[in-house]
Amino acid sequence: MTLQETGVAAETAAAQPAPLLSLDGVSKVFNGDLVALKGMSLDVFQGDFVSLLGPSGCGKSTALRLIAGLSHPTSGRINWAGGQDAGDLGVVFQEPTLMPWATVAQNVWLPWRLRGAKFAAMKPQIEEALALVGLEKFMDSYPRELSGGMKMRVSIARALVTNPRLILMDEPFAALDEITRHKLNNDLLALRAKIGCTIIFVTHSVFESVFLSSRIVVMAARPGRVIHEVAVDAPYPRGEDFRTSTDYAAHCRAASAALHDAIGD
Amino acid sequence: MAIAETAPTAAAAPIIDAEEARRARNRRRERLGRWLMPLIVLVVMIFLWDRICVWNNIPHYILPRPGLVAETLWVDRLILFKALLITLRTTLLALLVAVIGGVGLAVLFTQSRLFEMSFYPYAVILQVTPIVAIAPLIFIYIQSKLIGMLLCAWIVAFFPVLSNTTLGLNSADHNLRDLFSIYGATRWQKLRYLQLPSALPYFLGGLRIAGGLALIGAVVAEYVAGTGGVGSGLAFTILESSYRLNIPRVFAALILIAAMGVVIFTVLSLFSHLLLRKWHESALKREG
Numbered sequence: 001m002t003l004q005e006t007g008v009a010a011e012t013a014a015a016q017p018a019p020l021l022s023l024d025g026v027s028k029v030f031n032g033d034l035v036a037l038k039g040m041s042l043d044v045f046q047g048d049f050v051s052l053l054g055p056s057g058c059g060k061s062t063a064l065r066l067i068a069g070l071s072h073p074t075s076g077r078i079n080w081a082g083g084q085d086a087g088d089l090g091v092v093f094q095e096p097t098l099m100p101w102a103t104v105a106q107n108v109w110l111p112w113r114l115r116g117a118k119f120a121a122m123k124p125q126i127e128e129a130l131a132l133v134g135l136e137k138f139m140d141s142y143p144r145e146l147s148g149g150m151k152m153r154v155s156i157a158r159a160l161v162t163n164p165r166l167i168l169m170d171e172p173f174a175a176l177d178e179i180t181r182h183k184l185n186n187d188l189l190a191l192r193a194k195i196g197c198t199i200i201f202v203t204h205s206v207f208e209s210v211f212l213s214s215r216i217v218v219m220a221a222r223p224g225r226v227i228h229e230v231a232v233d234a235p236y237p238r239g240e241d242f243r244t245s246t247d248y249a250a251h252c253r254a255a256s257a258a259l260h261d262a263i264g265d
Numbered sequence: 266m267a268i269a270e271t272a273p274t275a276a277a278a279p280i281i282d283a284e285e286a287r288r289a290r291n292r293r294r295e296r297l298g299r300w301l302m303p304l305i306v307l308v309v310m311i312f313l314w315d316r317i318c319v320w321n322n323i324p325h326y327i328l329p330r331p332g333l334v335a336e337t338l339w340v341d342r343l344i345l346f347k348a349l350l351i352t353l354r355t356t357l358l359a360l361l362v363a364v365i366g367g368v369g370l371a372v373l374f375t376q377s378r379l380f381e382m383s384f385y386p387y388a389v390i391l392q393v394t395p396i397v398a399i400a401p402l403i404f405i406y407i408q409s410k411l412i413g414m415l416l417c418a419w420i421v422a423f424f425p426v427l428s429n430t431t432l433g434l435n436s437a438d439h440n441l442r443d444l445f446s447i448y449g450a451t452r453w454q455k456l457r458y459l460q461l462p463s464a465l466p467y468f469l470g471g472l473r474i475a476g477g478l479a480l481i482g483a484v485v486a487e488y489v490a491g492t493g494g495v496g497s498g499l500a501f502t503i504l505e506s507s508y509r510l511n512i513p514r515v516f517a518a519l520i521l522i523a524a525m526g527v528v529i530f531t532v533l534s535l536f537s538h539l540l541l542r543k544w545h546e547s548a549l550k551r552e553g
Contacts (some may be wrong), residue, residue: 068447091447097440101462109364113458114448142544 018081019043020165020198021067025229026076028062028224035223036062039076042217042226044166044200049192050217051201051209053255055263060202060223064168067200080165088158090167090197094174096142096151098158104130105139108158115162122161129157132191149180156188160195169201173208185211186239193237206259211238212250218255220262277331284384329513330340337513345502345514349521352498355411355483356476358530359418366419367426368468375434375460376428376452393423396482398487410490417489418482422475429471433464466545469537476529499525 021044028037037059044050052060060210065071066078068089080088084111090111098107105119105126112122119126130136133153143151152172173181185208192199208214210232218228223249234242242248281289311331317323325333338345346373370388375379400417408412437459445455487500499518506514541548 048360065443068443070443070446089447091444093444095440097438097444098461099441099459101465110444110458111448114445114450114454144544 011120016068017045020046020048020081022079023063023067024077024079026063026066026073026078026136027075028059028066028071033035037066038223039087040224040226041076046165046198047196048216049199049201049212051203051213052219053203053206053209053216053259054219054224055204055221055259057224058219058221058262060219061170062224063219064170064200064202067166068168073165090162090164092152092155092159092167092169092172094171096143096148096155098151098154100143102142103139104135104141104143104146104154107143107154108161110158111162125161130154132160132194144167147180148176148196149184152176152184153187156191160197164193165198167197167199169199169202171202177241179236181208184264187245188212189238206252206255210248211243214256216258218258218262227262230258325464326510326512329516333513334520338517341514341517345499345517345521348497348499348502348518349525352480352483352487352500352522353525355414355418355486355498356480356525359415359422359482360472360476360479360529362415362419363422363426363479364472367423367471367475368430370423370427371430371434372456374431376456376476379420381431388424388427391420396421396485397489400486403486414453414483414486414490417486418479421482421485422479425471425474425478426468427471429467429474430464433467434460436467466541466547467470469533469540473530473533473537476533477526480526480529 023040023042026037026040027035029035040059040063042050042063052063054060062071066073068091069084077110099110102110108126108129109117109119109122112125113119127136127139130139133156135150135153135157138146138150138154143154146154155172158171173184176184189212191197200208201212213232214236215224216230216232218230219225220227230251232255234245234247234251266351315331318328329337370384372383396417400413403416404410404413407416434456439461442455445459448456483498484500487498488504491501491504499522502518503515506512506518538548
């Protein structure tokens with residue numbers, strides 16, 4: 001386990017092909033003087049599971065919004081390998097963010113619908129995405145008929161349905177109870193193993209970030225910035241064995257130390 | 266063995282505790298009470314009304330007995346029904362125009378902040394100015410009585426639709442808005458697939474208020490137009506009958522106006538329930 005200083009992305013990049021996404025000295029300033037993010041550099045490679053870990057106000061969500069194109073950097077650049085298209089991204093928010101007036105299938109259809117695709121033509125993809133999250137039998141249900149965990153699965157299915165190059169997840173399991181969260185963490189890794197997607201995952205939880213990620217980017221607040229990167233080199237697939245292993249505990253200790261450094265304890 | 270033998274019987278019998286039984290009783294009582302209680306109140310009120318007339322020897326041109334009002338409803342049914350249709354037509358047309366105008370303006374307001382800033386204050390001014398004060402002027406400037414009446418009813422009815430729909434269009438979940446932006450939705454797609462469905466419960470709430478207000482607007486307009494010598498709706502019937510001291514007919518027309526208001530509200534509530542019953546909190550039944 002190594003605790004690396006920021007800017008280490010360059011080292012990783014040297015050993016790998018060109019990054020899928022790279023942030024190059026990205027800063028975001030609000031109202032002229034509120035520095036939400038300062039000089040963030042990060043390379044995300046195909047198949048990475050990168051967690052952004054840090055206290056509130058450290059710019060995790062700002063970074064995600066910038067990557068999603070919902071906001072533009074004040075300075076610095078965000079580069080996509082081969083340019084960006086609307087279907088390149090899948091997004092999962094902290095809340096399931098489903099349309100309550102639409103059925104599960106219609107919710108999952110949304111990214112395609114906005115690209116002009118008919119429901120009938122997309123039905124196989126919708127079914128497949130729902131099958132991946134184990135909800136193929138709930139296509140005609142309304143969100144209110146589902147539990148919190150099931151709603152989140154629908155949200156994940158919607159993010160997957162266009163087969164995006166990158167999935168952004170902004171504390172998706174934070175509002176769920178511990179048991180559901182535990183289960184969805186396992187399911188997310190199983191899903192990733194099946195479809196090999198690249199994920200940027202925002203979280204407050206050291207344990208969650210260690211269990212899920214291949215790399216943890218630790219951020220500090222005021223101004224929001226990257227201060228450490230922790231590589232979680234345990235192999236996938238990871239299951240209950242990993243959760244109870246000394247390796248997991250060691251990674252948690254390292255991530256925790258980096259987080260304390262970020263908080264300034 | 267004993268457990269195995271008794272288990273099926275225990276499973277077959279529903280387990281109802283005291284609290285559950287009380288809740289079920291309350292539910293039954295409430296279902297019955299919802300219809301029965303107003304009916305009992307109505308019967309008592311009619312009885313009291315009748316007795317007051319008899320005990321005080323009140324003449325029918327001051328306060329007719331309920332029986333006489335019922336008789337007038339039947340005897341004058343052709344005149345009253347014709348008048349009812351005219352008032353109903355004005356009300357429904359005004360409601361239709363209020364919906365088109367209210368929703369149309371709300372959409373324009375949410376699409377252009379400049380448009381909203383320019384016109385919203387005037388919509389408020391139009392709403393807060395009493396219609397009885399504007400109506401005479403309307404009938405001076407507009408020759409067609411139908412259009413004049415429609416305009417009066419529209420002024421009263423359109424604001425709840427406009428105000429509620431604007432609120433609803435602006436209340437779409439901000440994460441869903443972000444999601445639509447990420448997926449490259451056009452302005453039209455955001456309006457159609459996100460803002461309009463989000464605004465539906467708000468719009469329907471406004472519509473129920475507007476239904477009653479359209480009737481009030483139509484009645485006021487008929488009063489004003491009627492004083493000019495034109496009009497034959499229920500409000501004009503009330504006016505004309507009161508001049509002739511035909512008070513039973515005044516009551517009969519009043520009852521029809523009130524009944525029309527109740528029917529409009531009920532139909533709009535039903536319409537709202539049908540549209541929202543599958544997904545909106547307001548239309549969902551809860552356990553317990």
